[in-house]
Amino acid sequence: MRAFLEEMFFVPKWYHYPFILLLLPLSILYGIIMSLRRMIISPKEFGIPIISVGNLIVGGSGKTPFVIALASRLEGVVIISRGYGRKSKGLVEVSSEGRILVDVTQSGDEPMLMAQSLPHASVIVSEERALAIALAKEKGAKCIILDDGFNRVEIDKYDIILEPSVVKNYLPFPAGAFREFWFNQKYADIVAKEGEAFHRHVAFENLQPSMVLVTAISNPHRLDAYLPEGVVHKVYLEDHAYFEEEKLKMLLSEHKAQSLLVTEKDAVKMQDFKLPISEMKLKLQIQETIFTQVDEYIKGYRE
Incomplete structure (x- = not known):
């Protein structure tokens, strides 16, 4: 369901549009309420x-x-x-x-x-x-x-x-990704x-020939354009989710990977893990x- 909603929010396909039309009245109402806040609150x-x-x-x-x-x-x-x-x-x-x-x-x-x-x-x-x-x-x-x-x-x-x-x-939400009307x-x-x-620039640290991508960010498919060679499996968790070291060890073993490929945001939650980490570093x-x-x-x- 999460993957379906993220795709609908950011890059909808034809099969998303019945749901978008169903939610459209709520989106318009939500957008109006958010706009009224800007007019009323000093x-x-x-x-x-x-x-x-x-x-x-x-x-x-x-x-x-x-x-x-x-x-x-x-x-x-x-x-x-x-x-x-x-x-x-x-x-x-x-x-x-x-x-x-x-x-x-x-x-x-x-x-x-x-x-x-x-x-x-x-x-x-x-x-x-x-x-x-x-x-x-x-x-x-x-x-x-x-x-x-x-x-x-x-x-x-x-x-x-x-x-x-x-x-x-x-x-606007819930038919789309916007918190208010885009205008x-x-x-x-x-x-x-x-x-x-x-512009985004992605650098990498400690790349390995075989890696499992593990991330807990919103719309994780946006990473695809930057992924290096060697990613043998991808695991997407809820945005801001925390990781369990033992489960990550099992992932490495299951896919015979040499390291976990993670973003900087993910890495701060793995600092105490005794696991091989490859890191994606985003700079603007x-x-x-x-x-x-x-x-x-x-x-x-x-x-």
């Missing part, structure tokens, strides 16, 4: 520059590597994320200026990846973004990056939307289109004009 000013990196679709679009690339250029930055898939609740400090304070079960996979990738930044997870913003200010943050914050309409912020190149269904991107300060404003090449616009926003805010 955003609150928090007295600190806040940059949101988000998207309009459910699932991945490169937000995490984009946040890492942006945060690596900023001083005194605190990243705030909801922490999808974590086993904790409430506000949790994941890192403080690069010092890791919790394990991945408390942070979630994406916040942990950001924390480990940014030795000069701090990372906080919280369902209540306002509480995390207050803590960041208390700790002396100079600016804040909201991970996946476009739909947080109650916060006054500078919005960057990432627009992936793979989506062909532009309907609500007009509310963003920057719409960064994949293939124009940013981002137009310099985007960084310039963010710098101008921060400078103008402080003035």
Whole structure:
């Protein structure tokens, strides 16, 4: 069912359209409600520059590597994320200026990846973004990056939307992948289109002649275009799912593979596993004009 829905959301085939038509009234209603939120709710000013990196679709679009690339250029930055898939609740400090304070079960996979990738930044997870913003200010943050914050309409912020190149269904949930009507991107300060404003580059570590791909990301079929030779089997888990070491050992044995091929997001949940790992590392090449616009926003805010 998950594979069917992901295909329907991103690259629908002819057999998806009866379901899309059935769900269309709900999608229109959902889109109207989300648009009304933007008209009714007044955003609150928090007295600190806040940059949101988000998207309009459910699932991945490169937000995490984009946040890492942006945060690596900023001083005194605190990243705030909801922490999808974590086993904790409430506000949790994941890192403080690069010092890791919790394990991945408390942070979630994406916040942990950001924390480990940014030795000069701090990372906080919280369902209540306002509480995390207050803590960041208390700790002396100079600016804040909201991970996946476009739909947080109650916060006054500078919005960057990432627009992936793979989506062909532009309907709102539940008939499509969009969290709002696609034309609500007009509310963003920057719409960064994949293939124009940013490009993906995938590097590999420890490639082996025979590997099993194991991943717990949204829309995992998007990895297919980047897979190297030697992948003998693929295993897709739910987005943000955790792995069991013994089951992974059995997979290696069953398919006579020499290593597990995983993404960086998956790898942070396997750090204590005594297993051979091959890793896919996604980096983004981002137009310099985007960084310039963010710098101008921060400078103008402080003035």
